Amino acid sequence: MKVLVINAGSSSLKYQVIDMDGEKIIAKGLCERIGVAGSIGHIEHKPQNGKPVYDNEVEFPTHSEAIKAVLDVLVSPAHGVVDSLSEISAVGHRVLHGGMKFTQSVLVNNEVKDTIRSYIPLGPLHNPANLKGIESCEAVMPGVPQVAVFDTAFHQTMPEEAYIYPIPYEYFEKHGIRRYGFHGTSHRYVSAEAVRLLGGKAGSRVVTCHLGNGSSLAAVLDGKCVDTSMGLTPLEGVPMGTRSGNLDPAIIEFLANNEGLTAQQSVNVLNKESGVLGISGVSSDFRDLEEAAGQGNHRAQLALDIFHRSVSKTVASYFAVLGGADAIVFTAGVGENAPGTRAEIVAPLACFGITIDPEKNAVRGTVDITGADSKTKVFVIPTNEELVIARDTKEIAEKIL
Numbered sequence: 500m501k502v503l504v505i506n507a508g509s510s511s512l513k514y515q516v517i518d519m520d521g522e523k524i525i526a527k528g529l530c531e532r533i534g535v536a537g538s539i540g541h542i543e544h545k546p547q548n549g550k551p552v553y554d555n556e557v558e559f560p561t562h563s564e565a566i567k568a569v570l571d572v573l574v575s576p577a578h579g580v581v582d583s584l585s586e587i588s589a590v591g592h593r594v595l596h597g598g599m600k601f602t603q604s605v606l607v608n609n610e611v612k613d614t615i616r617s618y619i620p621l622g623p624l625h626n627p628a629n630l631k632g633i634e635s636c637e638a639v640m641p642g643v644p645q646v647a648v649f650d651t652a653f654h655q656t657m658p659e660e661a662y663i664y665p666i667p668y669e670y671f672e673k674h675g676i677r678r679y680g681f682h683g684t685s686h687r688y689v690s691a692e693a694v695r696l697l698g699g700k701a702g703s704r705v706v707t708c709h710l711g712n713g714s715s716l717a718a719v720l721d722g723k724c725v726d727t728s729m730g731l732t733p734l735e736g737v738p739m740g741t742r743s744g745n746l747d748p749a750i751i752e753f754l755a756n757n758e759g760l761t762a763q764q765s766v767n768v769l770n771k772e773s774g775v776l777g778i779s780g781v782s783s784d785f786r787d788l789e790e791a792a793g794q795g796n797h798r799a800q801l802a803l804d805i806f807h808r809s810v811s812k813t814v815a816s817y818f819a820v821l822g823g824a825d826a827i828v829f830t831a832g833v834g835e836n837a838p839g840t841r842a843e844i845v846a847p848l849a850c851f852g853i854t855i856d857p858e859k860n861a862v863r864g865t866v867d868i869t870g871a872d873s874k875t876k877v878f879v880i881p882t883n884e885e886l887v888i889a890r891d892t893k894e895i896a897e898k899i900l
């Protein structure tokens with residue numbers, strides 16, 4: 500079975516085609532500048548069968564044209580990977596917000612689409628784009644099963660004391676204001692891999708650190724999420740590339756009064772101009788920060804120090820939640836590729852008897868970087884959200900095909 504995986508953003512669309520016999524990626528690509536007025540769209544398609552990359556400028560007034568361009572190139576003689584679209588048995592869609600309704604992946608029908616639509620207030624940037632991706636595929640691939648895989652679903656096992664905010668309870672009842680958590684597909688994948696590396700240990704306690712442009716941590720007990728750092732939206736938690744993470748909520752009113760910003764403008768600053776970019780004034784990219792810090796840039800070093808401290812504190816807090824930990828996992832762009840960052844985050848955790856092996860930590864791709872005397876395993880596990888989406892899609896589609 501071949502599955503098309505779609506990750507539709509507000510103006511972009513990433514995709515992969517995975518042959519589930521052997522779970523092999525046979526094509527991947529990206530459409531950019533969808534619906535951006537005055538700008539021509541761009542598609543980059545990378546077949547994995549030896550055919551050349553297809554890189555072209557195309558008009559993408561809406562997501563439908565982008566999906567159509569993807570399907571056209573998938574069957575094109577020069578760059579294609581299938582003879583006919585009928586070879587694509589199902590489509591899996593990454594959907595940001597599944598609210599409290601979706602605790603696992605589902606087959607898309609009208610009711611599912613209505614529910615995703617009803618959660619637009621909770622995911623105003625992503626849920627409309629995710630819906631457009633689904634509807635565009637339905638239009639050009641009628642009858643092909645579509646599956647929705649939610650970023651929030653894995654976190655739905657959290658207990659009330661982890662997800663209720665200490666504000667008047669009626670706001671939860673009236674508006675659904677609570678912690679939802681994100682990056683769930685990634686936390687689910689790497690925590691399951693960690694349990695596998697622990698030999699399938701029952702009652703396993705795993706802390707997963709998804710550190711990328713956006714960052715979040717999760718406490719996972721016996722395969723189920725019991726706490727996570729992101730909240731109602733992906734703005735909460737540790738500082739990120741451009742997002743502030745946790746801060747005193749009174750800062751929003753202070754900015755309104757002293758900078759003349761509306762609440763929306765303040766939140767925009769916290770989403771787009773804060774985090775390590777805001778602190779350093781250099782970049783949201785950790786490679787740039789490391790370089791600038793290496794050249795003596797104080798604010799770049801400060802941004803890194805604040806990030807490391809915040810992640811260490813969150814890991815430590817999950818020791819209290821889980822009653823210790825059998826493994827800590829690093830994943831995503833920073834977690835997988837920045838050994839210095841991993842070392843700085845783990846260093847203060849020596850008080851819990853946790854160490855990493857500096858040599859193993861320096862070798863790219865090494866999975867187990869646990870120090871010889873460490874009481875807790877420390878793993879680097881490359882995340883693979885697309886594979887999880889494809890596996891869920893296959894499992895659900897097979898029931899109706």
Ligand code: AMP
Nearest residue numbers: 711712713784785786831832833836837
């Ligand atoms: P992601 O959101 O998972 O794609 O991760 C993107 C982030 O990973 C960016 O901020 C990059 O700076 C960071 N990143 C990628 N490679 C490295 C590296 N070799 N060292 C430090 N950070 C990296």
